Amino acid sequence: MPEAxxxxxxxxxxxxxxxxxxxxxxxxxxxxxTITRYKRNGAPLHIALACSAICHGLPPWRKA
Known part of the structure; x- marks a missing residue:
């Protein structure tokens, strides 16, 4: 799977x-x-999305 x-x-x-x-x-x-690998090769989509969520201060998803 290509990097996201x-x-x-x-x-x-x-x-x-x-x-x-x-x-x-x-x-x-x-x-x-794994972090070392991401620094060398990039990261998959779910990590890219998690990084974005962290930057925007979003908490983990919870049922309302």
Missing amino acids: MSADDFLAWLNLRDISGREAARQLGVSND
């Missing part, structure tokens, strides 16, 4: 948030190794 978020875009997200890879892993619920 390029490596450059993922790095820009990290810089915008001013967070470490370890903190990004915690926020996204993935491993540190």
Whole structure:
């Protein structure tokens, strides 16, 4: 499956948030190794969407 978020875009997200890879892993619920992979190869759509939601302060989805 092709990336939905390029490596450059993922790095820009990290810089915008001013967070470490370890903190990004915690926020996204993935491993540190996965963050390293996203930095090199880009990230899938669900991670791109999660990054956008985090930037906009959206909480996890809950039934109303």
